[in-house]
Amino acid sequence: MPAARFLAGAAAAVLLVNAVPHGVSGLQGRRFPSPFSSPPGGALSPPSANIVWSAANAAGGMLLLRRAGSSAADRWIMAGSGLCMAFVLAAHFGRVLPELDAAERSHSTG
Numbered sequence: 001m002p003a004a005r006f007l008a009g010a011a012a013a014v015l016l017v018n019a020v021p022h023g024v025s026g027l028q029g030r031r032f033p034s035p036f037s038s039p040p041g042g043a044l045s046p047p048s049a050n051i052v053w054s055a056a057n058a059a060g061g062m063l064l065l066r067r068a069g070s071s072a073a074d075r076w077i078m079a080g081s082g083l084c085m086a087f088v089l090a091a092h093f094g095r096v097l098p099e100l101d102a103a104e105r106s107h108s109t110g
Contacts (some may be wrong), residue, residue: 006077009068013082015061021089023054031104033096041092044100 025032026047034053037043045053068074 005067005069005074008064009074009078010081012061012064012068013078013080014085015057015064017082017085018089019054019057019061021093022050022057026051026054033093033100042096042100044104 022032022034026049029047031044031046032050033041033043034045034049035041036049036053037045068078
C-alpha cells in the first residue's frame with residue numbers, strides 16, 4: 001500500500017470523526033470548543049463557528065476519501081484511525097468541557 005493512500009485514508013477518517021461533535025453541538029445551539037476559540041480548543045466557541053468547523057472537516061474528509069484506497073486493508077486503516085480519533089476526542093472533551101462549563105457558570109452567577 002503506498003504511503004500516500006495510507007495517509008489519505010487515515011486523515012479522512014480523523015476529519016470525518018472530528019466533524020461529528022462540532023456539527024452536533026452547532027445544530028443543538030450549544031457552545032463547544034473549536035480551533036476558533038482562544039486558546040484554540042480550550043475555550044467555548046459559538047454554535048455557528050462549530051458548524052463552519054464541522055463542514056470544513058467533513059469536506060476535507062470527503063476529498064481525502066477520493067485519494068484513499070478501497071481494499072479491505074485500506075478500510076481497516078480508516079476504521080482504526082477513526083476509532084483512535086474518537087478516543088482522543090473523548091479524552092480531550094471529557095477533560096476540557098467540565099472545566100469550561102464550571103468556568104462559564106461561575107461567570108454567569110458572579
